[in-house]
Amino acid sequence: MKVTEKNGHEYRVIGTRPIRHDGVDKVTGRAQFGADVRLPGMLYGQVVRSPYPHARIKSIDTRRAQEHPGVRAIITAADMPALDTDAVAELGEGAIELKYASQLIMARDKVVYQGQPVAAVAATTRQAARDAARLIEVEYEPLPVVEDALAAMDPGAPLIHADLYTVTPGGGKAEQPSNVAKHIQYERGDLEAGFAEADVVIEREFRTAMVHQGYIEPQNATASWEADGRLTVWTSTQGAFSAREQLAQLLQIPAGRIRVIPMEVGGGFGGKIQVYLEPIAALLSRKAGRPVKMWMSRAEVFTGTGPGSPTYIRCKLGAKRSGALVAAQLYMVYDAGAFPGAPVGAGAVTALSPYRVPNFRIDGYDVVTNKPRVQSYRAPGAPQAAFAVETVLDEIAESLGMDPVELRLKNASAEGDRLVYGTPFNRIGFREVLEAVRDHPHYNAPLPERRGPYAFGRGVAAGFWFGGSLTSTVQLTFNPDGTVNLITGSVDLSGSRASLAMIVAEELGLEPHEVKPIVADTDTVGYTDVTGGSRTTYATGTACWRACQDAIAQLKVRAAQLLEADPDAVTFGGGEFWLWEEPQYRISLKEVVANLQKTGGPIVAKGIVNKLKMAPAFGAHIVDVGVDLETGKVDIVRYTAVQDVGKAIHPTAVEGQLQGGAAQGIGWALFEGYVFDGGVMRNPNFLDYRLPTALDLPMIDTVLVEVPASDGPYGVRGVGETPIVPPIAAVANAIARATGVRIRELPMSPERVWRALGGADQPASDDQAGETG
Known part of the structure; x- marks a missing residue:
């Protein structure tokens, strides 16, 4: 289904x-992914990883490995430049200090x-x-x-980094080190006056688990460091230029001596921006004098890369009997894992x-723990925040006897209303959604x-994402048959070639x-930021x-020559040039x-x-669930995702984005979560880490609302982040409507739902423990 705002434009291709x-x-199978790279004389690399979540390295002995007949190179931290600087590496979506x-x-x-x-180590075969x-x-x-992040905030907690001092809201630094980075x-x-004015005040606590982006293709990299000092890297990355800049900073070599060739990407969702294997493969190649190829096992992906941030959020909202919100207080703790950089800022704003x-x-806190350092995951920080706020909003609607959508409509932001940091929204379509x-x-x-122990409930929730800009470069070249080569630096994760x-x-x-899109490497096209952030x-x-306007301007001059006219007399439209005063000449x-x-x-x-206005995209989801009150199992019965997309360039691709985001959000709500025992992950595989499958989901219906953005072509908005924001809260609200019990800790697994329903008096197992009700 599609709801379109009439804007007076008719398009031939768009839509x-x-x-x-x-x-x-x-x-x-012709598409080339990172695992498909083959180079003459290529070696294979393998990483040695710590089995401990926190330990001092007393010694590393490589002598036995060096004696292995297949080994050609071994590296440790001694082979990397020492980077003790506080300089920050900008990733395009997120940032990290270089030393970390x-x-x-x-x-x-x-x-x-x-x-x-x-x-x-690099050797002649993978097994070697x-x-x-x-x-x-x-x-x-x-x-x-x-x-645990809350335990890490305790003043007596063991310090993970002795030189980490909290950056305070005013920009200063705490006097004593702690595990609170910011x-x-x-x-x-x-x-206080706002809450005093409220007729209903509800305060609740929420916990979300550490979750993985769930991409199928593991991280991979192939590096060839030539004798002349030139480094070429083939990798499945969300941003070739981001990878190049990170390599330059980490290896302390000029960016101009690095060429990054982006391969096809088998899923990313924010998890393939940070480099992991690329610098290791490069150093091994330099030491061995031969190309080195590496890829991760599934367990390495889970324990050695960056998942989504687990959180603790305390949310307090106050409203009048009319439904008008008058006060809100949020205490948000985002677990960054081993190094600072949790997306608490985005969570706080959204x-x-x-x-x-x-x-x-x-109040938001970026806290370090002995877990993998988190990375971006589709609207990083926003789903966790929406889980808290949208659930409490639903409780307020219940308390007031008000329809939950009408409550949201009564308080919905519109053009001119301010984000929490003061900037006003430009044109948005939240009310239309x-x-x-x-x-x-x-x-x-x-x-x-209700059928026996099987009860049904319906939930709704909403959310948004900013809609980023950053920098992009495009080139167009023309072939004699009139076809066009579209050369871009934006990696294609989800069919963006077609839309462009x-x-x-x-x-x-x-x-x-007739347009041939080409994703180019860093030596071929101008700087382009990562594919991410919608x-x-x-x-x-x-x-x-x-680029098209530039091409038309240049071609107009050539058309004028062929028409024997002044370029100012030539106009263009519909694939033709003509004289605007004598249109028969074309x-x-x-x-x-x-x-x-x-x-x-x-x-x-x-x-x-390199700078466009923010184009926020709002979405709201409806979900019907069936809950088995005897077992706690939750089934998704019906699902509809509604979103303001500005203008759907390729509606099928846009619908797929909404469906994919909803599926990931449902997985986050019901199934997914890292399970730790003393900092050691117990479920680092797709057998024990439960992802939703086609058997868990109905057909996800979509509604594309088109309220044109203030900037960009045709009023288009980015669509990839927003669909993952509402699902968790929508599912939680639906479960509450079905059972009368609210679950405030993820995942809302059968055991957790069963216990919340009074299924057992004993406490939950370690991997399910959490306060509910």
Whole structure:
């Protein structure tokens, strides 16, 4: 289903559903992923990882491994530049201090999470590398483990980093070291007066688990460090330029001597921005004098890369009997894992900004623990925040006897309302989204009657993501047959090639198949930021549009030569140039391109974007669940995702984004979570780490609301982040409506639901323990 705001524009290509340009290669196996790289003389690398979550490295003995006949190189932290600087590496989506980024690659004096690399070996075969890695002897002195973020905040907790001092809201630093890396604060109005004015006040606590992005393809890298000092890296990354900059900083070599070739990516969702194997493969290659290829096992992916942040959130909301929100207070603790950098800032901003709240205070904390250092995961920080706020909103609606959608409509932010940090929203479609939910047949359909122990409930929740810009570069070149090469630095994670090609086809009057999109390496195209943060179609799409305007301007001059007219007399539209005063004199773009050599030679058009207005995307989800009151098992019976997409360039791709985000959010709500025992992960595989499958999900219906953004081509908004924000809270609210019991800790597994329903008097097992009710 599609709800479209009438904006007076008619498009020829935009809004259609052409076959994806990468479709044939993907289904026939021709697409080249990182694991497909083969180079002459290639070696294979293997990392030695710490089995301890916190320990001092007393010694590393590589002598037995060096004697292995297949070994060609071994490295430890001694082979990496010592980076004790406080300089920050910007990842494009998130950031990390260089000294910590270096320790993610190779531990120095101690390890601070299970799976942290301590050494690596390159050998002639993969098996030889594995065998040699087992011969490296590392002596550890185990140290006390801090697994829980709240426990880590205790002044008496063991310090993970002796030189970590809390950055305070004013920008200063605490006098004593602690495990709290940063304290942020947003406030407005008079909090005490606001709560005093409220007729209903509800305060609740929420916990979310550490979760993995769930991509199928493991991290991989192949590096060739040539004798002339040039380094080439093939890798499955969300950002080739981000990878290049990280390599330059970590290895202390000029970025101009590094070429990163992005391969196809088998899933990322924010988890393939930080480099892990790339610097190791590079150092092994330099030492061995031969290319080195590496890839992770599934267990290494779970323990050695960056998952989504676990959280503790205390949420207090106050409202009038009319439903108007008058006060809010949030205490948000985001677990960063072993090094600072949890997405608490994004969580704090997205938590309350969807609603007009005159009085609030938000305190957020970035806390380190002995777990893998977290990375971005699709709308990083926002799903956890929405879980808390949207659940308490639902309770307020219940308390007031008010429809939950009407409560949200009454308080919904609109254009001109301010985010928590003070910046006003430009044009947004939150109200239109909520109205679409209110009027949708799903929301108004009766629920099935209870069948024995099987009860049904319906939940709703909303959320948003900022819609980023950053930098994108695009080039267009023209072939004699009139087709166009679209050269971009944006890695294609989810079919963005097709959307970008459609923009070029729309502007130049071509068919989508006449535009050939090419994802280029760092030596071929200008700087382009990562694919992430819902920025690619918005920002790189704008760069495509600008490149088209540049191309049209250049081709207009060539068309004027062929029409024997002044360029100022020539106009363009629908794939043709003509004289605006004498429209009978016209020539097609393809004819102009075919004559480029006669009129001055080839042309290259470019489009560059490095700052656009924020284009926030709002969504709201409806879910029906069935709960077995005897076992606690929750089934998703019906699901509808509604979102303001600005303008759907390729509706099929947009619908897929909404469905994928909803599926991931459902997994987060019901199944997923790292299970730790003393800092050691107990479920580092897809057998024990439960992901949702097709058997767990119904068909996810989508509604595309089109409220054009203030900037960018055609009013398009990024769509990839928002769909994962509402599902957790929507499922929690549906369970509460079905059972009368609220679950405030994730995952809402059968055991946890069963216990909340009074299924047993004994406490939950360690991996399910948590306060509910």
